[in-house]
Amino acid sequence: MTEYGRGPGSEPWHPEDPLYGDDGWGGQQAQVGQQSSYGGQPQHYPQQSQQQYGDWGQHPQAGYDQQQYAYYDEQGQLQYAEGYGQQQYDQQYDQQQYVGHAPQQYHQGTWDAAGTHGEVPYAADPGDPYGQQPVAYGGEQPDFYGTEDAYPPPEPPGRRRDPEPEPQPEPAVEEEEEQHPFFTGADDGDDDADDDDPKGRRGGGRGKDAKGGKGAKKRRNGCACLVVCLVFGGGAATVGYYGWHFYQNRFGTAPDYAGSGNSETVTVQIPKGAGGYEIGRRLKEAGVVKSVDAFVHAQTQNSKGDTIQAGAYTLKKEMSAASCVLLMLDPSSQANVIVTPGERAAAVYVALDKKLGLSAGTTRKVAKAQYKSLGLPSYANTNSKIMDPLEGFLYPGNYPAAKGMKPDAILKQMVAAAKEEYATYDLVAQAKKYDLDNPLQVITVASLVQAEGKTHDDFRKMAEVVYNRLKTTNTETNQLLQFDSTFNYLKGTSNIHISESEINSNRDPYNTYTQKGLPPGPIGNPGEDALKAALNPTDDGWMYFVATDGVNNTEFAKTNAEFEKLKEKFNASSGH
Secondary structure, three states: OOOOOOOOOOOOOOOOOOOOOEOOOOOEOOOOOOEOOOOOOEOOOHHHHHHHHHHHOOOOEOOEOOOOOEEEOOOOOEEEOOOOOHHHHHHHHHHHOOOOOOOOOOOOOOOOOOOOOOOOOOOOOOOOOOOOOOOOOOOOOOOOOOOOOOOOOOOOOOOOOOOOOOOOOOOOOHHHHHOOHHHHOOOOHHHHHHOOOOOOOOOOOOOOOOOOOHHHHHHHHHHHHHHHHHHHHHHHHHHHHHHHHHHHHHOOOOOOOOOEOOOOEEEEEEOOOOOHHHHHHHHHHOOOOOOHHHHHHHHHHOOOHHHOOOEEEEEEOOEOHHHHHHHHHOHHHEOEEEEOOOOOHHHHHHHHHHHHOOOOOHHHHHHHHHHHHOOOOOOOOOOOOOOOOOOOOOOOEEEEOOOOOOHHHHHHHHHHHHHHHHOOOOHHHHHHHOOOOOHHHHHHHHHHHHHHOOOHHHHHHHHHHHHHHHOOOOOOOOOOOOOHHHHHHHHOOOOOOOOHHHHHHOOOOOOOOOOOOOOOOOOOOOOHHHHHHHOOOOOOOOOEEEEOOOOOOEEEEOOHHHHHHHHHHHHHHHOO
16 A cells, blocks of 8 residues: 555555545545555555445455456456456446546445445546545435446546546637737747747647747747838838928929920910919920929029919920020010900900901901800890990900910900809899899999099999989989090090080980980990999999099099089190
């Protein structure tokens, strides 16, 4: 018999031995025939077996139960019952085996009255770490050992039970899987330490190259490092690229041509509101300058560079940016028609003929024949006595007019600009506000203000004169405007000295000396300032005005007596 921690030949256990304690079942348990979890040797207790049965009867044979088919004799040798061999014993044992329960330490024999039982006739399973520990529950339960009700059934001697599977390592948390040593501060030394496990428990006992093994981690570590390098490398390249462009834009020299260009010319159209970069882009696309940055730089270096206006420019190809800016500031390069505020439509036609290289009168004929297809608003040309349907709708501005362009295309642009501008004022409502018939009359008032006034203050006072004279309560002039500008429009002149006999003898609808109210239509193309003044006149009671110096100085009067004094002043200044 062996004691824990001793070899064969040691003294048998004594009941008072502290290691021979209560097994939890109400009796004392003899550890017989099992392999010690400490000494590792079989243990035999033939003498103690006889003592345990005491007054309750001797066991038929040492270590033998009648219901068993194999036993150990007193010398510790395995013996089989009569008629049984190893094979029969194994078959009989397999029939009694319970499946799905890990066997604990069981003992052969029947329970005695004191709750003790016989020795175990086979060695303990070394894979069971609790094979020699007392059972911790069920102390008062009956003994079913060796019967069909035994749970679990006993294991045969010499037959080793399969060890319980080792617990699989819990799957790693995703966050821990993603924590790369590069960021956590760990090094590969930890991986090497884990690989020293003699049972190969890393990765569930699989090889180093399996998932979760050292090889897989190395590959993951390498991929992570590669991704980090690519990210930082790409970021550095991006910063370098934009940094280089920033340096070039701020400090570097932009690509540029040299000289004033070659012999090839090209027309470039600059839209309204275009800034330096947009102008440079169009010039580069046309082959005039080499880069946008070069043009923008040259424009900012020129003190008048920001005065470049919209329109068409005739330029040379492959010009230096500085020479391009200078040429665009020269009126000779501007292939444009400029409509000035108050300019009559007839003057616009003449200018277009010259810019387009057309014979005199060509644009006028086009306007007369195609005015209905040029995009006029519905309230235009509402009076059959209008001299020119386009009058008042060729909005002041700068329009491209290079050779090869069609007159009707340019006229369409002018009409579209006027239509867009007038739409912002709600002319229908404004006409009702000032007792006018339609929006066309609002534009007509603005054209009169533009033709007679010289300054913004003049425009507002002039607008009040118009509205006061149109009133039915007007007893000063009896609704006659008496504007020289309307008679000059009729004649196509700009005289400031008109005889009374000439004026009084003409009965044309545009002669406001002989015809009451407004003329049939506008007498010019008013600008924004005059239009706003027509919609916001003064309210001071002005009825008369005279350009006392004959040019720029316009003075206003409220009564006829005041007006006569202004006429005398005008005559004195003009020598009449």
